Every structure is written in structure tokens, then in C-alpha cells.
């Protein structure tokens with residue numbers, strides 16, 4: 168579908184067919200709306216149509232030594248799907264990955280989005296420049312809204328230069344030791360851009376223009392580990408360790424809470440993002456009792472995908488629903504539960 | 507449209523333990539922010555010290571139809587914190603405590619009246635820092651930073667406030683308390699940040715802290731023309747180097763900063779201050795690369811700072827720039843943004859527009875992200891001079907939009923730019939934004955006359 172057809176389809180009230188690439192409602196079927204509109208390596212920015220494959224973008228910018236800072240995980244690994252992820256889908260879920268602990272998620276790379284709202288109007292949020300605080304920040308709201316606010320047409324993102332060198336190392340240590348070590352190392356200038364714990368292994372990535380001296384210093388702190396290659400890192404990024412599991416939740420917490428949280432958990436898990444997230448295979452009841460104040464969990468895969476625990480307060484939910492209603496008064500994108 | 511008087515005693519009773527200011531001489535301190543050409547006296551100022559007090563006050567104002575303007579430190583450059591006649595100012599200065607902090611978490615929860623610099627001080631003890639660093643950081647509050655989505659010199663590498671904000675606690679116009687987290691699955695935190703006090707009063711915030719780099723050193727690079735400097739910035743970015751900061755200063759600014767702050771700047775037509783951080787090897791490698799690039803753009807002189815002392819001096823000069831200009835003339839500061847490749851063209855247009863108007867404009871800005879800060883100098887005593895300066899400003903900002911940029915990169919819209927919002931947005935886009943305000947503040951009681959053009963928001967505000 169081209170832009171005009173998308174607008175017409177929305178106006179005709181058949182928006183549900185797009186699903187906007189969310190995991191809740193299947194794949195983006197406006198995939199033909201794709202292609203790189205403009206790529207400006209000098210500006211570290213790229214504007215692409217929302218149906219563009221991530222792979223196409225990543226390959227293109229890699230030729231100029233640049234990358235998507237948020238290092239998006241490829242969800243098709245845990246979902247065992249053939250389809251290739253698009254940027255529109257990444258936008259819908261606010262994709263993130265291991266570099267999140269430095270560069271944030273897709274939302275943080277986003278400079279602007281142009282989208283069709285539920286009334287078929289084109290809305291421009293943000294723009295193409297590095298900074299923009301003109302009016303309300305609809306760009307941030309749109310990212311991670313699971314397609315409930317509109318159908319993205321095109322997306323402008325900030326890119327990062329690829330660090331010239333990287334070093335990935337793994338340690339065979341219990342989680343408590345890993346978290347203690349990380350707590351210390353993250354407060355030292357070691358240029359750590361990824362820290363993941365999975366299957367009793369603790370993985371740390373360092374990136375810099377010159378990584379040599381940093382490597383030595385990490386070794387002084389944590390001892391000699393085993394050097395790991397990029398293939399393994401990509402598996403970690405995509406949660407391959409948990410991919411066979413029918414149900415996966417993501418718990419949001421703080422690094423200092425991780426060890427205690429996991430004390431009584433038997434399920435397979437991965438500690439992500441330096442300890443601000445844990446991906447747990449299994450159902451909510453397996454870990455629900457461990458959730459302390461301020462922590463929350465969302466279902467990433469399984470029958471209740473998208474569910475949040477604890478549930479939002481009614482007042483909070485109302486704000487979300489009213490916001491969705493502003494963008495989509497007729498509930499074409501299926502954001503609200505009302506029938 | 508001044509609202510009818512209300513019962514101050516009853517309002518006080520909503521939060522009897524908060525500090526209340528009602529005498530007119532003390533109220534004067536709150537009549538404006540750093541956009542001081544516009545002033546308005548509030549009926550009262552209240553300084554609560556807990557979220558509960560804020561909620562109680564907001565509930566009372568909701569019931570009795572009283573307008574509220576939240577205020578941090580009043581350093582806004584766009585009139586964002588200017589009171590509403592007949593309404594009250596809710597100052598956050600006393601909400602200045604750490605709520606929770608474990609250094610191992612690399613995040614901190616603070617009350618939003620805390621100053622930006624205070625957060626940095628607390629973090630520094632643990633080898634951490636809070637990245638967004640507005641030049642006003644000694645005074646400005648975290649709440650003001652969140653409301654304006656503020657940036658600073660070091661945002662080129664680390665992002666602006668929204669990129670470093672994990673969660674907020676807000677009190678709505680009706681006095682409800684909400685917690686919004688970045689990963690909620692629907693980013694209401696994201697819409698609060700940068701909403702200029704339109705959607706709620708932020709009372710607590712979780713901020714992301716970064717690891718302090720091993721070292722950081724600025725280098726100063728002089729250029730024969732502003733265009734050379736502008737092109738050099740684009741070349742640095744193209745080379746795959748992201749310095750922590752690339753700051754630009756023009757000739758007038760250099761001269762004045764030198765005169766008052768003695769920062770050791772070379773007297774050139776355009777100056778870039780480029781800061782590199784990391785370990786000594788990395789700093790040396792990247793500075794060497796930048797030096798080579800700069801030479802291609804006719805740079806002279808190129809001076810690398812050698813130690814922390816020199817570095818501090820260089821940054822002190824930059825941070826003093828606005829203050830220094832304040833001693834010389836009245837000025838308004840613009841905040842337009844252009845794509846980096848258009849920097850040279852933008853500077854050319856600014857000088858053309860300023861000479862057409864016969865008014866002085868000087869430039870000091872965050873060049874690495876294309877965020878211009880032209881300072882338009884005028885004389886407040888001279889009749890019509892402010893209006894002329896404002897008209898010139900509108901021309902410059904219109905040029906920024908034409909070049910593919912936007913009206914404001916970090917200062918916000920406030921009252922200063924509300925009318926020209928129509929140049930960046932179409933009517934239905936502004937309507938959408940106003941409808942979002944309707945959700946959070948149905949009666950338009952929170953900072954009501956800001957951000958949106960007065961004519962299109964008139965009905966909502968009445």
C-alpha cells in the first residue's frame with residue numbers, strides 16, 4: 168500500500184488490517200510502503216518508510232561505518248517467524264537491545280515520525296534535526312504505543328558511528344558475583360556497552376576506538392574470562408537461550424534488586440541491560456511474589472502477550488485510553504478494549 | 507480575563523504547613539522568569555515540601571477554579587514560569603531531597619526542586635554523573651529541566667533530558683498522583699517531558715546516571731569565517747567522531763567573554779570548543795583526527811588543553827557567555843535548530859537578517875547538534891526596540907524552519923514563541939496537541955497561556 172492507499176484504508180475504517188507491525192496484532196501488512204527516503208551520513212540521520220526492513224537499513228548504514236544505536240533485537244527468533252522485522256514494527260514496540268544501557272531504546276534514537284491518525288490525517292511529530300522541543304513530544308508517545316495511535320508512514324532516526332573496536336568476554340560466575348562485579352565496573356570508565364547474564368554465564372562487551380587498555384583493566388577487576396565472538400553476542404541479543412520457551416516475561420527492576428529477586432526463581436532467565444531487566448521464561452505466578460514496589464513485568468511472548476503486572480491504576484488506564492481516543496476516536500487501530 | 511478573586515485563607519488551609527507568600531513586595535520575586543521583558547504578579551505563591559501537599563493544593567485549585575503555574579528556579583528563557591494574573595505560583599524549590607539512591611543502580615530518584623548541579627554533585631561522589639547540563643545548571647531545577655526537556659553542552663553524546671529520564675511522579679490538575687515509567691508500554695513519561703508545565707506538576711523523578719569518563723579535555727579551534735567553522739562541524743561528525751560537545755562562539759561573543767571571564771580564547775572570527783572524553787590514548791587519537799579535519803577548514807589556531815585547570819577555564823568562559831552579554835545589553839536568546847549541514851548557511855542568513863534590521867546579533871551555541879542560540883541585543887529603555895528585536899527573531903526562526911529545522915531545541919515555547927507555533931505546525935497538528943492537554947487538564951488551569959497560539963486556544967482557556 169502506498170501512502171494514499173493507507174490514508175484511504177484508515178478512512179474506510181479498515182485500519183485493523185495494518186496492525187502497524189505490533190506483536191499484538193500480527194505483522195505490518197503495509198510492508199510495500201518501504202524504502203530509504205534519505206540517508207545523510209554527514210548528519211548521522213536517516214529517514215525511511217515505515218515498512219522498510221531493518222536489515223536493509225542496517226546494511227546500508229554499515230557501509231558508512233554507522234549503526235542503529237539501540238541495537239534492536241530480532242524478535243523473529245523468539246517468535247520463530249520467517250518474516251523479516253521492519254522499522255515500523257520496531258517503532259511499535261520501542262525495540263531495544265544490549266546497548267540500551269548506554270544508548271537507550273528506539274525512542275531515544277527517534278527524531279521524528281510522520282503518521283496517519285485514526286481520522287486519516289497526516290501528523291508530523293518531531294522532525295529531522297537532532298534537537299526539538301517545539302510543542303508536545305508526540306514522537307516519544309508514538310514509540311512503543313503498539314500501533315494504537317496511528318499508522319507510521321516514515322521515521323527519522325539518529326545514527327551512531329560504529330565503534331572501531333569491541334571486546335566481548337564471558338565469566339562463569341553465580342549471579343550475585345556477576346552483579347557485584349558489574350556494580351563496581353559500571354562505575355569505572357571501562358566503556359562497557361553491554362552486560363548480560365544467561366545460563367550461568369556473565370557476558371560483558373566493551374567498545375571504543377581503542378579497546379586494548381580497557382580490556383586489561385576489566386581483567387584486573389574481574390579476572391581473565393573467555394573471549395566471545397560476535398555470533399554469540401547476536402544470539403544473546405535475540406534471547407536465543409529462551410527461544411524455545413512458550414511464555415516469556417520481562418521484569419523491570421533496578422540492578423541492586425536483581426540478585427534477591429532471582430533467589431527463589433527456578434525458571435530459565437536472562438539478566439539484561441546491566442540488570443535493569445530480567446527476561447524470565449514461564450508464567451507470572453512463577454515470579455509474581457518476588458515483585459517489590461516499583462517493579463513491574465510485561466508479557467513478551469505467550470497467550471497473554473502485552474499484559475502488564477501489576478495492572479495500571481484505573482486513573483492511569485483512563486489517561487492512556489483518552490490519549491488513544493484523541494489519536495483514534497473511532498478505535499480503528501483497536502487500542503481500546505471497548506466494543 | 508482575570509479570574510474572580512478567591513478565598514486565600516481557604517486556599518492556605520489546603521496545605522497549612524507549606525510556605526505561603528502573599529505580600530506584594532515578596533511576590534515581586536516571582537513576577538517573571540529569565541525572559542524578564544514580560545511580567546505578571548500572582549495572587550499568591552506557595553512552596554510545598556511534599557507531593558501530598560502539592561496534591562492537596564491542586565485539588566483545592568481544581569474545586570475553586572484557580573490557575574496554577576509551576577515554577578522551579580525561574581531560569582526559563584521563554585516566559586514559561588511567568589505567572590498568570592489572578593492565579594497562583596506553585597514553587598517546587600522546597601521539594602529538594604533525594605528520594606532513593608543506590609550507586610550500583612546508576613540511577614537516582616530525587617524531588618524535582620533539586621538543582622541540576624546538586625544531582626551532579628551527589629552522583630560525582632560515586633564516579634557517576636547526570637548528563638544533561640544546561641548552562642544554568644547551578645540554579646535550574648530538575649523539574650524545570652523535565653518540563654522543558656532541557657539540553658546542554660554535553661548532550662551531543664548523551665542526549666537531552668528525555669533520554670536520561672526513567673520515571674516521573676506527577677500531580678495532575680485534579681490533584682491525582684500518577685507514576686509513569688519509561689517502559690510502561692505506553693510512554694506517558696515521554697509526553698510529560700517537554701510539556702512545559704502544561705500537563706501536571708512533576709514532583710519526583712528517576713534519573714539515569716552515566717559513568718564518569720576517565721578524563722575529558724576540550725580543544726579550541728579558531729576559524730577565519732563562521733562558514734569554515736560550520737563546515738568543520740559537519741566534517742567531524744562525518745568522520746565518525748562524536749565528541750561530548752562541540753560549542754560555537756562568534757567574534758563578538760569571544761571578545762566579551764575574554765574581557766570579563768578571561769578564558770584564554772583566541773580572538774578569531776569563529777571559535778569551536780570541542781570536548782573529547784575517554785582514556786588518554788583515546789583523547790589523543792581523536793584530538794589528532796579532529797586537528798587534521800580542522801586544518802582542512804583553514805583552522806588557526808588549534809589549541810589542545812593540557813590539564814584540568816585549562817579545561818575548567820575554557821568551560822567557565824562558555825558557561826558565562828549569556829551572563830556576560832547580560833551586562834552589556836538587554837538581549838533575547840533564540841533557540842532554533844537546523845540540520846548540521848545547514849549550519850554555515852544558517853549563520854550566513856542570520857548575519858544578513860541582522861544587518862537588514864540594523865541590530866546586533868551574536869552567536870554562541872551547541873554546534874554539534876545544530877542548535878543555534880543567536881542573541882539579539884536591544885535596549886529596553888528605547889521605545890519599540892524590544893518589538894524590533896522580536897520581529898528579527900521571528901525572521902531568524904522562520905529561516906531555521908525553511909532550512910529543515912525547528913523553532914526551539916531546548917528552551918521551549920513558553921509565551922515567547924507561542925504565536926509562531928503556526929509556522930511549524932498545521933492547525934490540525936496543533937489541535938491534536940491541545941486535545942492531549944485537554945486530557946490532563948480539562949479546564950486549562952495549568953500554565954494556561956503558554957505554548958499554544960492565543961487565538962486558537964482562546965475557547966479552551968475561557
Ligand SMILES: Cc1cc2nc3c(=O)[nH]c(=O)nc-3n(C[C@H](O)[C@H](O)[C@H](O)COP(=O)(O)OP(=O)(O)OC[C@H]3O[C@@H](n4cnc5c(N)ncnc54)[C@H](O)[C@@H]3O)c2cc1C
Nearest residue numbers: 578579580581582586641647649650651653657703708916
Ligand atoms: C543563563 C542561562 C543559561 C541557560 N542555558 C540553558 C542550556 O544550556 N540549555 C537549556 O536547555 N536551557 C538553558 N537555559 C534555560 C533554562 O535554564 C531551562 O529551561 C531550565 O530547565 C529551567 O529550569 P527552572 O527550574 O529554572 O524552571 P522554571 O524557569 O522555573 O520553569 C520552566 C518551565 O517549567 C515548568 N516547571 C518547572 N518546574 C516544574 C515541575 N516540577 N513540574 C511541572 N512543570 C514545571 C514551569 O511551569 C515553566 O513552564 C538557560 C537559562 C539561563 C538563564
